[in-house]
Amino acid sequence: MAKSSIRKISRRTVLKRSAIAVAACAAGVGGGSFWLGRRKRNSTHLGKKVIVIGFDGMDPQLARRMMDAGELPNLAKLRQGGGFRQLGTSIPPQSPVAWANFINGAGPGSHGIFDFIHRHPSEQCAPFFSAAETVSGKGYWDVGDYRLQLNFWPFNHKLPATLLRRQGVPFWDYLDEAGIPSTFYDLPSNYPPSPSQHGNHRCLSGMGTPDMLGTYGTYQHFAEDGPQGTVNEGGGKRTQLIFQQETAKAHLVGPENQFLKESTPTSVEFLVHRDRQANAAVIEVQGRKILLESGSWSPWIRLDFNLSTPAFVPDETAHGICRFYLQEVAPNFRLYVTPINIDPSDPAIQMAEPDSFVQDISDRLGLFYTAGFQEDHKALSNGVFSDDEFVRQAGMVLEERLALLDYALQDYEDGLLFFYFSSTDLQSHMLWWNNNDKHPTRSESEAKKYFGNIRQLYQRLDGVVGDLLARYGNRATLFVMSDHGFANFGRQFNLNSYLRYHGYLGRPECTSLFRDVDWSQTAAYGLGINGLYLNLKGRERDGIIEPGDQQEAILQELTQRLESVRDVNGQQVIHHVHRTDKAYSGSATALAPDLVVGYCRGYRASWATCLGDLTDEILLDNDSAWSADHCADVAEVPGVLFSNRTIDMANPALVDLAPSILNEFGLPIPSSMEGKNIF
Amino acid sequence: MDILVQIVTCLNRTANALGRYLLAPIGWLPGWFSMTIVSAMTGVLLLVVFKYTSNQKAIRRVRDKIKAHLLEMKLFKESAAVTLRAQGRVFLSVSRLLSLSIVPMCVMLVPVCLLMAQLALWYQSRPLRVGEGAVITLKLGGCGESSWPNVIFETNPAADVVVGPVRVQRKREICWHVRARQAGYHQIRFQVDHETTEKELAVGDHYMRLARKRPSWNWLETLLHPSEKPFPPDAAVQSIEIDYPDRASYISGTDWWVVYWFVISMVAAWCFRPWLHVSI
Numbered sequence: 001m002a003k004s005s006i007r008k009i010s011r012r013t014v015l016k017r018s019a020i021a022v023a024a025c026a027a028g029v030g031g032g033s034f035w036l037g038r039r040k041r042n043s044t045h046l047g048k049k050v051i052v053i054g055f056d057g058m059d060p061q062l063a064r065r066m067m068d069a070g071e072l073p074n075l076a077k078l079r080q081g082g083g084f085r086q087l088g089t090s091i092p093p094q095s096p097v098a099w100a101n102f103i104n105g106a107g108p109g110s111h112g113i114f115d116f117i118h119r120h121p122s123e124q125c126a127p128f129f130s131a132a133e134t135v136s137g138k139g140y141w142d143v144g145d146y147r148l149q150l151n152f153w154p155f156n157h158k159l160p161a162t163l164l165r166r167q168g169v170p171f172w173d174y175l176d177e178a179g180i181p182s183t184f185y186d187l188p189s190n191y192p193p194s195p196s197q198h199g200n201h202r203c204l205s206g207m208g209t210p211d212m213l214g215t216y217g218t219y220q221h222f223a224e225d226g227p228q229g230t231v232n233e234g235g236g237k238r239t240q241l242i243f244q245q246e247t248a249k250a251h252l253v254g255p256e257n258q259f260l261k262e263s264t265p266t267s268v269e270f271l272v273h274r275d276r277q278a279n280a281a282v283i284e285v286q287g288r289k290i291l292l293e294s295g296s297w298s299p300w301i302r303l304d305f306n307l308s309t310p311a312f313v314p315d316e317t318a319h320g321i322c323r324f325y326l327q328e329v330a331p332n333f334r335l336y337v338t339p340i341n342i343d344p345s346d347p348a349i350q351m352a353e354p355d356s357f358v359q360d361i362s363d364r365l366g367l368f369y370t371a372g373f374q375e376d377h378k379a380l381s382n383g384v385f386s387d388d389e390f391v392r393q394a395g396m397v398l399e400e401r402l403a404l405l406d407y408a409l410q411d412y413e414d415g416l417l418f419f420y421f422s423s424t425d426l427q428s429h430m431l432w433w434n435n436n437d438k439h440p441t442r443s444e445s446e447a448k449k450y451f452g453n454i455r456q457l458y459q460r461l462d463g464v465v466g467d468l469l470a471r472y473g474n475r476a477t478l479f480v481m482s483d484h485g486f487a488n489f490g491r492q493f494n495l496n497s498y499l500r501y502h503g504y505l506g507r508p509e510c511t512s513l514f515r516d517v518d519w520s521q522t523a524a525y526g527l528g529i530n531g532l533y534l535n536l537k538g539r540e541r542d543g544i545i546e547p548g549d550q551q552e553a554i555l556q557e558l559t560q561r562l563e564s565v566r567d568v569n570g571q572q573v574i575h576h577v578h579r580t581d582k583a584y585s586g587s588a589t590a591l592a593p594d595l596v597v598g599y600c601r602g603y604r605a606s607w608a609t610c611l612g613d614l615t616d617e618i619l620l621d622n623d624s625a626w627s628a629d630h631c632a633d634v635a636e637v638p639g640v641l642f643s644n645r646t647i648d649m650a651n652p653a654l655v656d657l658a659p660s661i662l663n664e665f666g667l668p669i670p671s672s673m674e675g676k677n678i679f
Numbered sequence: 680m681d682i683l684v685q686i687v688t689c690l691n692r693t694a695n696a697l698g699r700y701l702l703a704p705i706g707w708l709p710g711w712f713s714m715t716i717v718s719a720m721t722g723v724l725l726l727v728v729f730k731y732t733s734n735q736k737a738i739r740r741v742r743d744k745i746k747a748h749l750l751e752m753k754l755f756k757e758s759a760a761v762t763l764r765a766q767g768r769v770f771l772s773v774s775r776l777l778s779l780s781i782v783p784m785c786v787m788l789v790p791v792c793l794l795m796a797q798l799a800l801w802y803q804s805r806p807l808r809v810g811e812g813a814v815i816t817l818k819l820g821g822c823g824e825s826s827w828p829n830v831i832f833e834t835n836p837a838a839d840v841v842v843g844p845v846r847v848q849r850k851r852e853i854c855w856h857v858r859a860r861q862a863g864y865h866q867i868r869f870q871v872d873h874e875t876t877e878k879e880l881a882v883g884d885h886y887m888r889l890a891r892k893r894p895s896w897n898w899l900e901t902l903l904h905p906s907e908k909p910f911p912p913d914a915a916v917q918s919i920e921i922d923y924p925d926r927a928s929y930i931s932g933t934d935w936w937v938v939y940w941f942v943i944s945m946v947a948a949w950c951f952r953p954w955l956h957v958s959i
């Protein structure tokens with residue numbers, strides 16, 4: 001492996017040198033400026049190095065406590081040098097919003113991402129994922145059961161496409177234009193990856209990248225005690241296995257075959273042979289045998305999904321990868337299969353800029369998780385994983401990430417390097433619990449034990465920072481940052497039930513925004529985790545609130561009422577309600593909610609209300625293994641910012657990082673950015 | 680069928696003896712280079728065989744006839760009757776040309792099959808690298824109800840057992856997942872009740888002549904896996920297979936080598952045709 005990397009680097013160096021020599025000759029004959037085209041070579045960065053490490057969700061309170069206790073020596077060293085601040089997060093502090101703030105150096109008004117979920121007002125609250133949208137194609141050729149879309153003459157059909165919904169100019173575009181190389185690994189809020197105009201920018205998409213089923217991660221679980229047929233549960237599919245002579249047959253569900261008029265999912269058949277005596281099994285899939293002992297994981301396995309086409313067109317194949325985990329052989333055989341990830345060595349969709357970037361990585365590292373969400377929190381929430389199994393799987397994700405970081409550093413020469421860790425976020429969602437209150441699913445001692453994993457994780461990542469400091473010292477400007485912090489999530493608030501109770505949402509007996517709500521009786525509704533929308537006339541299809549005075553009055557009333565909500569023990573539930581007409585500025589506010597509800601630590605929007613469902617109670621205990629969160633108020637869950645340079649700004653925020661990075665490279669701060677230089 | 684297996688085994692013995700030495704340079708040449716040389720040489724060799732096993736005079740006569748009919752079609756393209764008749768004759772002549780190649784094809788069939796089986800030993804899979812794992816499957820003889828012999832994978836310095844033995848009841852198979860430890864050719868041994876059975880294991884990171892399967896007593900399997908002796912029909916073990924990794928290359932890699940071999944040998948035969956005065 002090391003050998004090939006050396007070869008690669010030296011080849012790159014040789015190519016670079018040849019390019020310089022050729023450029024010099026061309027300049028000598030006066031023709032260089034013509035055929036070097038738009039690629040600007042005289043950049044101002046002069047080998048400058050800036051490294052940004054994103055620890056999603058690293059919390060300043062815990063980091064501070066651990067630094068004080070001497071448990072994070074490397075981060076403490078940065079703090080000692082004046083390089084530590086709490087980092088202001090976004091309104092609301094949700095990862096897609098926060099990372100878009102980082103990317104644009106400006107708030108949601110500039111990038112148009114306000115929550116995980118947005119709604120189409122013209123379709124009266126029809127929800128969709130905010131980060132990317134799939135638009136259907138136009139025109140097709142009808143052939144029997146098939147519908148062929150051909151995007152060439154004379155057909156010129158428009159193929160369906162997934163579009164990045166983030167608006168505004170990402171800060172790397174300025175680096176790209178200035179000829180400064182930038183490389184991003186697992187960047188959130190950038191799927192599909194935005195294109196590089198000048199070829200100086202590379203990016204592997206992170207959070208938001210789908211699996212082969214087009215979801216944010218769907219595991220498949222096969223068990224003898226599973227349901228008959230296949231049952232979908234949020235984030236997974238369960239299927240019953242029936243053994244005959246210790247052999248069972250099952251199917252792994254793959255991507256939909258879009259060539260068919262009635263698009264149906266493809267699948268791959270596999271056989272499971274169980275040996276009770278050996279406490280192991282043989283899995284046979286597509287001519288390959290995999291031997292697994294109980295409790296063991298397979299390596300990544302390539303799967304070819306056949307997409308049938310009309311007889312005169314050769315069939316297409318979509319490549320996916322998965323890992324098998326044999327949980328139990330007997331008496332209840334249980335087999336977990338990871339979500340079918342896109343094969344990085346032959347990706348079925350564009351997940352990197354340039355396209356070939358992910359294949360370059362795969363050439364060296366082999367196969368790895370490519371979906372945006374890699375730690376399988378859904379498997380834990382749905383009881384497919386035990387706590388320990390989740391810890392182990394999350395550990396495997398971290399190991400892959402560390403191998404990727406190793407690759408990133410070997411491949412890095414100068415310019416900007418951004419590297420993202422999801423572990424601090426997704427492990428915290430499932431394992432964080434930092435007080436003695438009753439944990440949603442664990443005993444007090446268990447809650448303490450698993451929270452210990454988060455402390456260990458922080459220590460491990462402190463080691464990563466230590467390695468970077470040892471490697472680069474002051475030869476690189478280092479930013480270690482998180483997009484938000486963390487808090488327990490013990491109680492959930494059903495905003496829609498609250499609105500119904502106070503007469504803002506009708507009918508009094510309604511149970512869902514998408515089933516039985518009466519819009520003529522509804523003044524306001526909640527959708528997504530923090531968004532509250534007025535049913536505004538002229539904007540929402542069935543709006544009833546008059547813009548102007550009535551709108552203003554209801555906004556004031558709701559703000560005041562929500563901020564005064566108290567729990568049964570008298571505790572404040574909502575820290576602050578933000579009016580977006582005041583909090584957001586920019587041209588991308590068309591889909592913004594009217595109010596953003598900022599919860600106090602310990603509280604969050606209820607699971608039901610996020611998707612428009614109402615419950616009898618307004619305040620309930622959280623009973624999910626997803627026991628910590630950050631979708632609170634901006635003031636409640638700030639992130640962290642560490643640097644090996646002294647930070648002068650007293651209260652930096654996410655929007656200040658892009659301007660600071662541009663400033664490091666000697667570039668001016670664009671007027672579209674809200675942030676300032678922190679140094 | 681017995682006799683067929685014996686014939687194939689006998690042919691394999693010769694093919695192995697020749698293949699082992701004549702193809703040995705593949706082991707130290709770059710894959711694309713050895714594949715190109717081998718393909719070009721087989722193309723020329725097959726051309727020579729074709730020359731001496733076909734009726735060259737008859738072929739030339741038929742080809743001249745085809746040319747004449749084509750000319751006829753060109754000259755009398757206004758006359759539908761003449762054109763149609765000429766087309767029919769071209770068709771007949773082409774069929775005649777094909778029938779003239781039946782004899783040489785039959786002569787070449789067996790050596791080509793043997794050669795391809797020899798080439799597959801080099802190109803179809805790559806050997807295990809040190810530290811790499813693979814699944815070994817031992818298939819037992821007998822039917823579903825017969826009892827299972829006691830099978831032991833003998834410890835050896837070449838490979839460690841990571842998982843196994845795992846029994847696949849339905850197929851009467853026993854599987855092991857092994858990890859290669861030492862480069863080179865090794866004999867791995869299995870104790871099946873009181874008998875010892877062997878299978879070769881190849882470990883290394885260059886091109887090696889390797890047998891995926893020690894075949895069962897079946898002529899086709901024996902033809903496809905020529906390197907090791909087939910198990911006798913009454914043996915407790917029917918076959919042993921090592922799941923070697925695929926070799927990724929469009930020239931000398933798994934499955935693709937056949938396509939490359941075919942194209943290059945055809946091109947070579949076509950190019951050498953005038954020199955060797957062969958009509959195809």
Ligand SMILES: [Zn+2]
Nearest residue numbers: 057095425429
């Ligand atoms: Zn999160």
